[in-house]
Amino acid sequence: MLSKQEIQQFRSQLMKQIEELPADQSDAMRMQVESMDDQQFEEFLIKNKMIQQGRECVFCSIVKRDIESFIIAENNDVVIVLELNPVSRGHALIIPKKHLGEIEMISDSILAVAKLVSAFLKSKLKAKRVDWLINSRAEHVVFNLIPVYDKEFDFQRGKADKNELMKLSKELSFEFETEKKEDEEEIEYEMPRRRP
Ligand SMILES: [Zn+2]
DSSP states (O other), X not given: OOOHHHHXXXXXXXXXXXXXXOHHHHHHHHHHHHHOOHHHXXXXXXXXXXXXXXXXXXXXXXXXXXSOOOEEEEOSSEEEEEOSSOSSTTOEEEEESSOOOOGGGOOHHHHHHHHHHHHHHHHHHTOSEEEEEEEOGGGOOEEEXXXXXSSOOOSOOOOOOHHHHHHXXXXXXXXXXXXXXXXXXXXXXXXXXXXX
């Protein structure tokens, strides 16, 4: 999946090429390109062999379940998994479902999730605190939530045992209270009153 910036670059490159076509062709092409959203545009690039498919971002692959991961929770915005090479026990990743490369683009609701999960990990694992490390490896912003225990962590990452991760992910798994359902119930409740 391409980042927003890459899409922009490809769009402007293509627009320049289109300008050089005869007027009757260029107008139609320009309209076609402008009508496509980012995802359609990326599919168009792949179909026309302008980019290669398979340059998939690892975090998008986790979101799509193409890669094995140990999921703790999920909502409309994020998937929360255990880090495979944890800095400490319970080191979790909050992966926004959208491939966003810039921290400024992260929504308040995702920040709220990070706070919520931090508090959850802290109490559940009896950690001293939970540190955040936000990085955009592969141009996909990811929140690292790192529980810190009495012994301060160092950044020597160790590959965790898969069985251990499996066990821990079950222990930590939780469900978000969905706001959507409340809305739906509200609408149902209000419907009869609106009838004349
Ligand atoms: Zn991605």
